Amino acid sequence: MARRPSPAGAEAAHPSEESWFAALGVSQDTQIDDEAAGGRGRSRPSGWRAAESQDSRFLTRQARRLLGATTQPSFQRIYRAFLGARVAVGLLLLGAQAASHLIGAGSPGPSWVLAASAAYALATLVAWWLGRHAAEGRQGRPVHRLRRGQWLSTVGLDVAAFGLLHLFGSTGNINYLPLLVLPVLMAGVLTSRGAALSVAAAITLLLLGDAWWRAADGNFSMLYMQAGLVGSGFFVIALLAGELASRLAREELAARGSMELARQQAQLNRLVIEEMQDGVLVVDRRGRVRVANPAARRLLAEEGLVPAPPFQLHGDPAWQPLAAVVMQSFKSGSSPETGLEVHLPFPSGHSRGLRVRLRFTKRRQPQASEELCVLFLEDLRDVQARTRQEKLAAMGRISAGIAHEIRNPLSAIAQANALLAEDLTTPAQRQLSQMVADNVERLKRIVDDVMEVAPGGPPVQAQPVDVTALVASTCSEWARTARLPLDERSALRVDLPLAPVGAAFDPDHLRRVLINLLDNGYRHASKRPGSVEVRLVAEPEVLTLSVCSDGPPIPLDVERYLFEPFFSTRSRGTGLGLYICKELCERYGATIDYRLRSAQYTARNEFYLVMRVVPLGPQDVPSASLNLTR
Incomplete structure (x- = not known):
C-alpha cells in the first residue's frame, strides 16, 4: 500500500512559501521553555538543569526583554503582529463605512461595500484568533513559513478583498488603493522573495487592468503611467521588506547564538560553583x-x-x-x-x-x-590543617636528608667510643663512655624514626592481618617486657572479641603503633590494677582499637599538638612517637585520634585507632591467643 506523504514532506514540497526566518531554524537548544523562563528548575535535553529562579534577579531589564522575545520564534511574533494589523484595518474599514452610511456625509458608496467590510473584519478576527497556534505544525513543532491555508487566508484574502474594493468600490471621496500595501508588505516579510514579487506582480496587473478598463473614457497615458508607478512602488516595497526581514533574521540568529553561549557559560559557572x-x-x-x-x-x-x-x-x-x-x-x-x-x-x-x-x-x-x-x-x-601538612611535608623532606647524613658520623662515634671503652679503667670514665653510647643509640632511634616516615619511600603493600591475634600477642609480649604481674593485679586490662577480625595493615607497623600507645599510656598511668585498658571493638565496616589510661587529662594547649613532630612533654622525648603512629595509620587508610572519655570511666584518656574491616583467608588466621599468665 502506498504511503501518504508526511506533513513535513508536503511543506518541504513548496519551497516558494519559505520565509526569511527559515535561516533561524527551530532547534530546541536555542529556545527557552516557558517553565525555565518562569524560574522553575527543569531538566533540559542536553543534561543541564534549567536556570533557578534566583538567576532572574541578576538579569537587567533589557536582558529580560530579550529573554522574553526569544521565548517565541520570530516568525510567530511577526505573523501575530500582521494579524493584529489586519484586524485593525478591518475594524477601521468597517467603522468608516458604517459611519458613512449612518451620518450620510458625502457619498457612502454601495451597500455591498459595507457588507464586504463587515465580512473582511470578521475574517481577520477569526484568523487572529486561530493565529495563536500558527507557529506550530501538525506535530506541535515550530514552523518558519506560511502554509498554503494561511497564505490564502491572509495574503490571498487581502489581495482579493482590497482589489475588489479598489475596482468596484472606489468613489470620488474614498480610494482603497493604499490598502494593497498591507498584503505586499506581509508577503515580503513572511514569504520568499519570489512569492513576494509574485504578489506585487499580481497587484500591478490588477492595476493595469483597471487602467485599461478606465482608458475607454480617454486619458489613456496618464492612467497607465499612474498604474505603472504604483506597481513599481509595490515591487520596491516587496524587495525592501524582504531585505529588512532577511537582515532581521540574521541579527536574531546571531543574538540567539549569543544568548545560548551566555546561557551555557552561566550553567557552567553554576556547576563549577556548586562543586x-x-x-x-x-x-x-x-x-x-x-x-x-x-x-x-x-x-x-x-x-x-x-x-x-x-x-x-x-x-x-x-x-x-x-x-x-x-x-x-x-x-x-x-x-x-x-x-x-x-x-x-x-x-x-x-x-x-x-x-x-x-x-x-x-x-x-x-x-x-x-x-x-x-x-x-x-x-x-x-x-x-593544609598549612600544617605543607610544613610537615617540607620538614619531613629536610629531616630525612639530615637523618641520612647523620648515620655515618653516628656509626663512627659509636665505634670509636666502643674502642675507647676497652682501655678505660676508672668508674668515672666508664660512666662518661656509657653516656656517649646511650646518646648515640638515642640518635640512631631518631634517625630510624625519621627515615620510617620520610616521603618517597617504597609503595606500601597492605595485607590482611588478624587484629585480634596480633593485639593479644603484642599485649602479652609488652606486659612481660614491662615486668607487669600477669594476673588480676596487673595494670593492663585487655578486652578482645572472640572471633578473628581482619584489617588491611602491615603486622609490624600495627604492632609498633600499639606498643607506642601502650608505652605512653603506662608512663602517665597510676600503675594501679586496670589503669591501662586495651579494647578492640568490631563493627560491620570498621574496627576500633583503643588504649586508655587513668592518667591526668591532657590539657587543651597540649592536645592540639599531640600528633605533630618533635613535640614532647618529656625533656628526653623525641616527639616523634605519636607522629609516626599517625603517619603509619594514614599509609593504610586508618585514622588515629585522642578523646577524653566521660567521668564514669576510670581510664579517661583514650587514644583510638579506626581501621577498615577486610575479610580474612584461612592462611591469615594464626593460632595465637591472649596469654597474661606466666
Whole structure:
C-alpha cells in the first residue's frame, strides 16, 4: 500500500512559501521553555538543569526583554503582529463605512461595500484568533513559513478583498488603493522573495487592468503611467521588506547564538560553583544573600545546611560577625587580599572559624560604586590543617636528608667510643663512655624514626592481618617486657572479641603503633590494677582499637599538638612517637585520634585507632591467643 506523504514532506514540497526566518531554524537548544523562563528548575535535553529562579534577579531589564522575545520564534511574533494589523484595518474599514452610511456625509458608496467590510473584519478576527497556534505544525513543532491555508487566508484574502474594493468600490471621496500595501508588505516579510514579487506582480496587473478598463473614457497615458508607478512602488516595497526581514533574521540568529553561549557559560559557572569545596556567597548592599553554594550553606550552619537563598545575612545572630565584615567592606570598597578570619558563635556554644576573601562586582560605568560582594569561605580548621601538612611535608623532606647524613658520623662515634671503652679503667670514665653510647643509640632511634616516615619511600603493600591475634600477642609480649604481674593485679586490662577480625595493615607497623600507645599510656598511668585498658571493638565496616589510661587529662594547649613532630612533654622525648603512629595509620587508610572519655570511666584518656574491616583467608588466621599468665 502506498504511503501518504508526511506533513513535513508536503511543506518541504513548496519551497516558494519559505520565509526569511527559515535561516533561524527551530532547534530546541536555542529556545527557552516557558517553565525555565518562569524560574522553575527543569531538566533540559542536553543534561543541564534549567536556570533557578534566583538567576532572574541578576538579569537587567533589557536582558529580560530579550529573554522574553526569544521565548517565541520570530516568525510567530511577526505573523501575530500582521494579524493584529489586519484586524485593525478591518475594524477601521468597517467603522468608516458604517459611519458613512449612518451620518450620510458625502457619498457612502454601495451597500455591498459595507457588507464586504463587515465580512473582511470578521475574517481577520477569526484568523487572529486561530493565529495563536500558527507557529506550530501538525506535530506541535515550530514552523518558519506560511502554509498554503494561511497564505490564502491572509495574503490571498487581502489581495482579493482590497482589489475588489479598489475596482468596484472606489468613489470620488474614498480610494482603497493604499490598502494593497498591507498584503505586499506581509508577503515580503513572511514569504520568499519570489512569492513576494509574485504578489506585487499580481497587484500591478490588477492595476493595469483597471487602467485599461478606465482608458475607454480617454486619458489613456496618464492612467497607465499612474498604474505603472504604483506597481513599481509595490515591487520596491516587496524587495525592501524582504531585505529588512532577511537582515532581521540574521541579527536574531546571531543574538540567539549569543544568548545560548551566555546561557551555557552561566550553567557552567553554576556547576563549577556548586562543586567547589570552598563556600561561595553573593551578597548585596542590603545584606541579602542571592547565591550560596552547598559548601557555603554547610559552613553557615552548625549542623546540616541552611535554607537555599535568598535569605538575609542579618537574620541569624551567629552570622553577625560575617555581616559586619561585608558591610564594612562595602563602605571601604576594598578588602585584604589574604582574607580575614571570622568566627561564627553558634547558640550551642560552639564556634566555627572562617577564612573570608571578598571580591566586588562593578557596574558598567567606571565611576559607579560596587553593587555585589562575592565571598569565598574556607573552614579555618581546613586552612590550618593544609598549612600544617605543607610544613610537615617540607620538614619531613629536610629531616630525612639530615637523618641520612647523620648515620655515618653516628656509626663512627659509636665505634670509636666502643674502642675507647676497652682501655678505660676508672668508674668515672666508664660512666662518661656509657653516656656517649646511650646518646648515640638515642640518635640512631631518631634517625630510624625519621627515615620510617620520610616521603618517597617504597609503595606500601597492605595485607590482611588478624587484629585480634596480633593485639593479644603484642599485649602479652609488652606486659612481660614491662615486668607487669600477669594476673588480676596487673595494670593492663585487655578486652578482645572472640572471633578473628581482619584489617588491611602491615603486622609490624600495627604492632609498633600499639606498643607506642601502650608505652605512653603506662608512663602517665597510676600503675594501679586496670589503669591501662586495651579494647578492640568490631563493627560491620570498621574496627576500633583503643588504649586508655587513668592518667591526668591532657590539657587543651597540649592536645592540639599531640600528633605533630618533635613535640614532647618529656625533656628526653623525641616527639616523634605519636607522629609516626599517625603517619603509619594514614599509609593504610586508618585514622588515629585522642578523646577524653566521660567521668564514669576510670581510664579517661583514650587514644583510638579506626581501621577498615577486610575479610580474612584461612592462611591469615594464626593460632595465637591472649596469654597474661606466666
